[in-house]
Amino acid sequence: MTTSNAARPHPTSAPAGASSASSTYQPLGESKTGGRVPRVTLPVPIGNVASQTATDMQAARGKAAFDPAKIESILRDGRIDNDSRVKVVQTLDKDELFGDWKKRMAHMNREQKMTMSHKACRRLLEIAQRDEWTTHEIVDAAISLDLQSPITIHWVAFVPVIMGQGNDEQVARWGQRAMDHNILGCYLQTELGHGTNVAGLETLATYEPSTDTFDLHSPTLTSTKWWAGGSGLTATHGIVQAQLIINNKRFGPHLFFVPLRSLKDGKLFNGIAAGDIGPKTYDAFGGLDNGWVRFNHVKLPRDNMLAKHAQVKKGGEYVRPPSDKLSYGGMIFIRSQMIDRTGWMLSRGNTIAMRYSLVRRQFRDPDSKDVAEPERSVLSYPSLHRRLIPLLAKSYAYIIAGRRMRTLYEDMAAQLDSGDTSLLADVHVASSSLKAYCTKQALDGIEECRQALGGHGFSAYAGYTSIFPDNAPTVTYEGDNYVLAQQVGRAMLKTAGELDKNAGAKVSNTTSFLGALKNKDAVKFSPPTSPAEWLKPEVYTAVLGLRAARRVADLRADLSTGRRFVDLSWECVEVARSHAEVVVNAWFTEGVSDDSEGFGSDATYWLNKLVVLHALTCVARDITPLVLPAAQGRGLAAYQSGSAILTPESVLHLETAIRDLHTELLPQVIALTDAFGWTDWELSSSLGRKDGRVYESLMAEAEGNPINHPAPKDSSNPDNLGHYQYGSSLVGKHVAASWKAEIEPLLRTQNKLAEEGPIKGDGSKL
Amino acid sequence: MTTSNAARPHPTSAPAGASSASSTYQPLGESKTGGRVPRVTLPVPIGNVASQTATDMQAARGKAAFDPAKIESILRDGRIDNDSRVKVVQTLDKDELFGDWKKRMAHMNREQKMTMSHKACRRLLEIAQRDEWTTHEIVDAAISLDLQSPITIHWVAFVPVIMGQGNDEQVARWGQRAMDHNILGCYLQTELGHGTNVAGLETLATYEPSTDTFDLHSPTLTSTKWWAGGSGLTATHGIVQAQLIINNKRFGPHLFFVPLRSLKDGKLFNGIAAGDIGPKTYDAFGGLDNGWVRFNHVKLPRDNMLAKHAQVKKGGEYVRPPSDKLSYGGMIFIRSQMIDRTGWMLSRGNTIAMRYSLVRRQFRDPDSKDVAEPERSVLSYPSLHRRLIPLLAKSYAYIIAGRRMRTLYEDMAAQLDSGDTSLLADVHVASSSLKAYCTKQALDGIEECRQALGGHGFSAYAGYTSIFPDNAPTVTYEGDNYVLAQQVGRAMLKTAGELDKNAGAKVSNTTSFLGALKNKDAVKFSPPTSPAEWLKPEVYTAVLGLRAARRVADLRADLSTGRRFVDLSWECVEVARSHAEVVVNAWFTEGVSDDSEGFGSDATYWLNKLVVLHALTCVARDITPLVLPAAQGRGLAAYQSGSAILTPESVLHLETAIRDLHTELLPQVIALTDAFGWTDWELSSSLGRKDGRVYESLMAEAEGNPINHPAPKDSSNPDNLGHYQYGSSLVGKHVAASWKAEIEPLLRTQNKLAEEGPIKGDGSKL
Ligand SMILES: Cc1cc2nc3c(=O)[nH]c(=O)nc-3n(C[C@H](O)[C@H](O)[C@H](O)COP(=O)(O)OP(=O)(O)OC[C@H]3O[C@@H](n4cnc5c(N)ncnc54)[C@H](O)[C@@H]3O)c2cc1C
Ligand SMILES: Cc1cc2nc3c(=O)[nH]c(=O)nc-3n(C[C@H](O)[C@H](O)[C@H](O)COP(=O)(O)OP(=O)(O)OC[C@H]3O[C@@H](n4cnc5c(N)ncnc54)[C@H](O)[C@@H]3O)c2cc1C
Incomplete structure (x- = not known):
């Protein structure tokens, strides 16, 4: 594609000294459909600032002390x-x-x-x-x-429920059809009036022995099913959670397989009313019909109750599940999948942020004597890299700990299938704790990355438009994080109580810290006397454990003063956070070590730096319980009132250790983000381009931006919308027409002066 | 409007016992244009849960211990x-x-x-x-x-610059035209390559003596002006920041009044290329054409340089401004306006959150014996109200401190006009500090409010769709918050240095805490020995000051070890935060006291509770420097190494005091949010409805949601879009048509099974 200056909107006599080469831009990628490839059209010299960026990126990659591909191939093996x-x-x-x-x-x-x-x-x-x-x-x-589409929700929330909660016959009957996208499903649990409190759901499924059917009914406004993805306009079937009633007796919520729309014509079956619940915040989830659904005495065959665990026999006999906890499996499954996923999303925001901050330069160093010296990379400023590098560490931490979470889930599921529930409680607590902690940290981290990028971070071309909004509900669904924190708090109290009774009670490596409550020797620790000591795994692991134990000690002390557990939900928040940090640290450490052969020793070295930085950042997040001597009755066995866990000097050493780790890691951050393996297409970010050509990309997109070009003929057809026109000489040309229609009348609204032509002396006549 | 069951999509035999009255819904407000008034159409019984909400809201209002209108009329007097x-x-x-x-x-x-x-x-x-x-x-x-529109930016960023930086003649020439919307302006400072570093801007304005004009030119890609609101498609004029060059000598950035588009036909003038920079993140700022603009040797009369301070005389003589700092005025002006504004936005998110959390009920109290007892208001859970009530306090704090900030700015501006710059430095620091602190706290707080609302918080009908995205860039523009933190750090060092030299140097009430660095008696304090002591203004004010002083002591210690200031940007972050908390606390306190007569004693009593809660929350945010004895060389005069400012017991008392304040304030939060005076139209929130009828509203909007109704005939005309159809019996009826076109082919993609009709045994044949 050759460019002709004559056809440009801005035909310019090139400024003296600018060679024509400097104003002819290379395409920004390979040509796509219709020959569309971003490139800058305006014939302006590129200049030093913009041409430096690709050089900077290459140089940073040149400093890689390991092979990112080795990390990628292991991490991405999911x-x-x-x-x-x-x-x-x-x-x-x-x-x-x-x-x-x-x-x-x-x-x-x-x-x-x-x-x-x-x-x-x-x-x-x-x-x-x-x-x-x-x-x-x-x-x-x-x-x-x-x-977010009917297909994603079908796979995430419908298929697994059939497979996990249906009996063999039900799986055979519906499972394959679902797997083949022959039917499209949704999962209808939440109602307008109840979400977290599942026991409070109002939808009724009443067994009618005479017809051997269930009567599915929504008795009140607030019993309307709400939020289920796919239910509003598209799903053909749904799994409905409803209160099972047999002979006027309530058996609590059970799951029912319910046909919603005719496969022939998409019409809702009789007795069912449904629709989309409306747009979501921040323009998120736009492609998914989260819906409302009401049932008006809809009849279901008895076989439509999912019957892997509980069953209703013909005539109405209710068969209890062998264990009440078995139905937890599904919840744990989804939560256990959210940990690495949330790490991946953070890694995406972080990759963009690292790349852009590296090539963005602002201000010459104050000590620099040479005016020609380029400005500093903003990433070199501690106030920026101290925001971003810990988030790099968290990305790895959640991805790697999340992989372990999945494995653990699989082990547990295999055990459950053979009737063994011994792993269940632990996996349940860990998945609740990590879900609550990691989703929130990652969500905040994504937005932190975006905010770190100055003005350009606010452009849609920065590439954050979907990641923050689409991840926003992760703190809410699959168990609201603050509600999960209480479950973690309760579990800690339970384990601590067991240890009280029997100091030798079985604890896992993620709860062993609770030993410190009563046993002076459970956690061996003395405050570091140098920054180097902080880098030792036994040191930071001990501190994280001691802090978590302190939080549990406080919770127990609060309970012992007579406060009720239900009133301690605020105190549970920190208990859960400190517990999650213990678990993430343990699993991150183990995960890196287990795969160290595959990573290779160079990459393992740097991943271990991230393990340490992650742990120290967690310690620094909440130092108070470590430096504040415990008040009466709140101390750990080894730290009775008056004695603190850390000394003032050890806290200074911690800060030095963290600062030094940042300095060490700084030259590797490009390679460490490359190792996530995000492609330019996936990131869809001008700022996060792998080649660093951020300014050319922003300019090319801004030129090509549809609003700068004539509107498509038929704008009611979305097929015509959003197409970028690169290299068009018409950029901005049509705009005057809409200006005339939309803006000129505005200038005339209040008075007629504008019609008198250019304002005297404003220079527009020159 | 009577409803006929026959016309409903869901004609139902009403369940036994439901009276028809219970399924006929009252309209949710007054009828608007075209008779559109939200109401629920589906004929379903409302049920206890939904009908309770209005009762709850009324009851909460009944508990008000003061008159919210008195607060509103003072706060809203802006x-x-x-x-x-x-x-x-x-x-x-x-x-x-x-x-x-x-x-x-x-x-x-x-x-x-x-x-x-x-x-x-x-x-x-x-x-x-x-x-x-x-x-x-x-x-x-x-x-x-x-x-966010061309008009708002015209008023925020264009008019004030002309008025503040133009000389009398320029104000006369352009000011009135601008005030009359005769011309529409934008402010072009930031470039593709430079924002924060204004001195690094690349756009050139070269004075040409022969023609007595400036040559305005964009020499490189990165010199392209970027971001200016209104510049992309609409503005007729712009103020352009460019490097002034006279006789090959650089005089740094100056402001130029530049005509961009013809008032007659909206065409860009010769030599100017411009366009919109593309969509913004989170779908924000959609109505504003933030733009890119390039100048190709555009000629400007010499008079077009804004000349209130610096001037260029005919022939090229440069007249310096009397003080370098005078041009700060504009920056301070905008920042000083952002404090209360950001408080208002937070108050809006908080009002919605309080109202919904009050009427949302989830779980019966575990101690409740009566199954008919309603569930608990979620606001009653500490993990929820301890998130929301401090944000209520912050809303008031920023609004009231922000009002003071404005007054202070006005005092300073009046002084400046008479050549007195004595207030300038203080006001500059305070405005930087508060801008950086309050914008970030408020932005985080808004999203925190939304996240506190469970699933319904994620609906667009929650009412957060514009407040978070539109406020997101407040942390970036008018000085990136992290860059401002360094300015605060530098100012603290300067004042501390002055006090070193002269212990009697003049300090304001927002910097007097620095006296504690060298003077044992500057801040009198001993650790509270009861929760009640924490409520005393002299106590929390002292603690906030001591903490800020500790942070400054650390910064000085870091500098004294040889680290450069430019490398201490991370340390400045906490210095700036702790400083801002001192200032907000001081001004919030003064503001409440100054207007206490207008508020009346009842309201003043409760506002003072918020003052205390705000201060204690600030203390609790960062306890470590208060409980950690200072390391060698980092102590305050009264707290040399080894001694901490707070005791373990005083920290427990702090927590008790905070908890008790929450309990005390809880019954007043509805009145306290009512007092902000937000109307239902302003909030546009189903969850934040003043009457509490959240479920009816969600249902009515979901029914009326355009996607559940036939598409308008001409969907290319936005006039036809987004109209809600309440009370239509056709809700959902048309959907099957699009299902047939869009979903049915999907089910047939992988195989033909779906065409065989309903799946055997799925119940759809019943
Ligand atoms: C994008 C999205 C998709 C969804 N998809 C589906 C779907 O496909 N199918 C489906 O069935 N549902 C779906 N949901 C609903 C989701 O599962 C619920 O929103 C979620 O379970 C939270 O419940 P809630 O909305 O009732 O929150 P609430 O329980 O009302 O929470 C409101 C507030 O109360 C607090 N709270 C509640 N109980 C307690 C307590 N005991 N102690 C302390 N605090 C408490 C919470 O922490 C929260 O701050 C979806 C939701 C979203 C946002
Ligand atoms: C919605 C919106 C509207 C705007 N409207 C206008 C307008 O009308 N007119 C106009 O002229 N401009 C406008 N702007 C631009 C805005 O003024 C700039 O984006 C802002 O000044 C920040 O500058 P930057 O983008 O260059 O950030 P950068 O300086 O590139 O910041 C990037 C990162 O580097 C860090 N950093 C930079 N310098 C330092 C340092 N010395 N030390 C430590 N860290 C540093 C920052 O903290 C930040 O994390 C707008 C921007 C937005 C987002």
Whole structure:
């Protein structure tokens, strides 16, 4: 594609000294559908500032002390292996619909997003068939699109429930149809009036022996099912949580498989009313029809109650599940999947932030004598890298601890299948604790990354438009984080109580710190006397454990003064946080060590630096219980009132150790973020470009931005929306027309002066 | 409006016992344009849960121990007085375009929002002319719409610069035209490559003596002006910051008045290229054309340089401003306006959160014996009210301290006009400190409020869609918060240095705490020995001061070890935070006391509770420096190494005092949020409804939600978009058509099974 200056909006006599080469821009990537490839059109010299960025990025990569690919191939070996992931992402990147999908979505309204979401689902299944993708590949593809769609929710919330809660016959009857996208499902638990309090759900499923059916009914306004993704407009079937009633007796919430819409014509079945619940905040989840659904005495065959655990026999006999806790499995499953996922999302925000901060330069060093010296990379400022590098460490921590969480879940599920519930309690607590902690830390971290980028971080081209909003509800669903914190608090009290009774009671490595409550020797520790001592695993592990134990001691002391547990929900928050930090630290450490062969010794060295930085950052987050001597009755066995765990000097050493770790890690952060393996297409970020050409990219997108070009003929069809026009000589040309229609009348609203032409002396006549 | 069951989508035999009255819903407000008034259509019994909410809200209001209107009338007496504000808001509420404006905007894409924004500007000016609104009323109206538009930026960033930086002749020439919206302006400072580092701007304004003009030029890609609101598509004029060059000598950045687009036809003048920079993150600022602008040797008359301070004489003589600091005035002005503004935004999020949390009930009390007892208000859980009530205190704190900030600015500006710069330094530091602190606290607080609301907080109908995104850039613009923190750090060092030299040096009440560095008696304090002692102003004020002094002592110690100031930007963050907390506490206290007569003694009593809670929350935010004895060389005069400021027992008393304050304030929070005076139209929130009818409102909006109704005929015209259809019997009826087009083919993508009709045994044949 050659560019002709004559056709430009800004035909300029090049400033003296600027060679033509300096104003001819290289394309920013490979050509996509319709030859669209971002490039700067305006014929202006690029200048030193913009041309420096690619150089800076290369130089940073040149400093890598390890091979990022080795980390990537292990970390990305998840639901699908890394090669498959790369294949899927490349296919989407090259696809006609998906190549510029993310950019286009920013130009759609809710209704248009929904249409596009359905189109995307169809296209995904087409590609899957063409390329013989596995189901996991389809799900991965849908997630890569930043798409909350009927298909993602079908896989996340419908299929697993059938598979996990249906008996064999039910799995056979519905499971394969669901796996084949023959039916499309949703999961209807939450109601307008009840979410967290599942026992308070109002929807009724009354067994009627005469017909051997259930009568499914929504008796009140607040019993309307609310929020279920896919239920509003699209799902053909739903799993409904309802109060089981047999012979006027309540048996609590149970799950029912319910046909919602005719497969033939999509009409709601008789007795069912449903619709979309409306737009979501921050324009999130636009492609998904979270819905409201009401049942008016809908009849269901008895076999439609999911019966892996509890059953209703013909005539109404109720068969209890062997253990009350068995149905926890599903909840734990989803939570256990959220830990690494949330780490990945943080890693995405962090990759963008590191790359941009590296190439963004602002202010010459005050000591610099040479005016020609370039300004400093903003990443070199401690106030910036001390915000970003701990978030890099957290990304790794949650990804790696999350991988362990998944394994542990699988072990537990296998045990459960053979009737062994011994792992259940521990896995339940760990998954609650980590879900509550990691989702919040990651969500805050993503927005922190964005805020760290100055003005350009606020552009949609920064690449945060979907990650923060789409992750915002992770703190709420699958157990509100503050409610989960109470479960962790309760579990800690229980284990502590068991240790009281029997100092030798079995504890896991994530609860052994509770030994410190009563046993002076349970946790060996003395305050570090140098920064170097802080780097030792036994040191920071001990401190994290002691702090968690202190928080539990406080909780017990509060209870012992007669306060009720239900009134201690605030105190539970810190108990849960400090517990989660113990667990993440333990699993992050183990995870790095277990895979150290695959990572190779160089990468392992740097990952271990991140382990330490993560742990020390956790310690520093909440120093008070470590430096404040315990008040009467609140001390640990080894630290009775009057004695603190840390000394003033050890806290200074901690700060020095953390600062030094930042300095050491700083040259490796580009390689460490490269190792996450995010592609430019996935990030869809001008600031996070792998090649560092941020300014050219911002300019190219801004020029190509549809609003600077004539509106498409048929703007009611979303297929026509959001297309970027790079290299068009018409940029901005049509704008005057809408100005005339929309702005000129505005200037005339209050008086007629504007019609008198240019304002005298304003220079517009020159 | 009578409802006929026959016409409903869900014609139901009412469940036994439900009276028809219980399923006929009252309208949710007064009828607006076209008779649209939200109400629930589905004929279902309302039930106990939903009907309880209005009762709860009334009961809470019944507990008010003071008159909220008295607080409102004082707090809202700002740019315009409260009566005028109420008038403006009511006019918008009743207006045909604006009545349902906020709800509709959630259904527009970027391009549509822009068109609507321009339409809103025209309509605003029409109303202003009809109702003879003042300029301030117009600006208030625009802001009430949650509208970032060419008009708001014109008033915020263009008019004040002309007025503040132009000489008399320039103000006369351009000022009135601007005030009359005869021209529409923008402020072009930031460039693609430089923002914070203003001295590094690349745009050149070269004086050419032969023609007595400036040559305005953008020499490189990164010199492209970026971000200026209004510059992309609409502004007719701009103030451009450019490097002044005379005779090859650089005089640094100066301001130039530059015509951009012809008033006749909106075409860009020769040599100017411009466009919109693209969508913003989280779908924010959709109605504003933040733009990019390039100048290609554009000629400007010499008189177009704003010349209140510096001037260029004919021939090229440069006249320096009397003081280098005079141009700070503008910056301080905008920052000083941001403090109460940010408090207002937080108060809005907080009002919604308090109201919803009050009426949301979840779980019966564990000690309750009566199964018919209603569940607990979620606000009664400490883990919830301890998140929300401190944010209520912060809302008041920033609003009231911000009012003082404005007054102080005005005093300073008056002084400056008479050549007196004595207040300048103090006001500059305070405005930087408070801007950095309050914007961040408020932004985090808004999202915290939203997250506290469980699932419904994620609905657009929660009412957070614009407040978080639109306030997100407040941490960035008008000085990035982390950069401002360094300015505060530097100022603290300077004042501390002055006190070193002369213990009697003049300090204000917001810096007097620095005396504690060297003077044992500067701050009198001993650790509280009971919760009650913590409530004393002299106690918490002293602690806040001592902590700030400790942070400064640390900063000085770090410097004295040879670290450079530029490398201490991280340490400055806490210095600035602790300083800001001293200032906010002082001004909040003074503000309440100064207006106590107007508030009346009852309201003053409760506001003072908030003052205390705010202060204690600030103390609790960062306890470590108070309980950790200082290390060698870091102590305050009265606390040399080894001695801590607080004792373990005093920290327990602090926690008790805070908990008790929450308990005391809890019954007053509805009245205290009512006192902000937000109307339902302003909040546009189903959850924040003043009457508490949250469930009916959510249901009514969800039913009325455009996506549940046939698409408008001409969806390319935004005038047709986003209209809610309440009370339509057709809700959901059309959906099957789009299902057939969009979803059915999806089910057929992978195989043909779906065409075989309902799945055997799924119950859909019953
Ligand atoms: C995007 C999104 C998708 C969803 N998808 C689905 C879906 O597919 N299917 C489905 O069934 N549901 C879905 N949900 C609903 C979701 O599961 C619930 O919103 C979630 O369980 C929280 O419940 P709630 O909304 O009732 O919160 P609430 O319980 O009302 O929480 C409100 C506040 O009260 C506090 N609180 C509540 N109880 C206590 C207590 N005992 N102690 C202290 N504090 C308490 C909470 O911490 C919170 O601050 C979705 C929600 C969202 C946002
Ligand atoms: C919504 C919006 C509207 C705007 N409107 C206008 C407008 O109308 N007119 C206009 O001219 N501009 C406008 N701007 C631009 C705005 O003024 C700048 O974005 C802002 O000044 C920050 O500068 P920057 O973007 O260069 O940030 P940068 O300076 O690039 O900041 C990037 C990061 O570097 C850090 N950093 C930079 N310098 C230092 C240092 N010395 N020490 C430590 N850390 C440092 C920052 O803290 C930040 O984390 C707007 C921006 C936004 C987001």
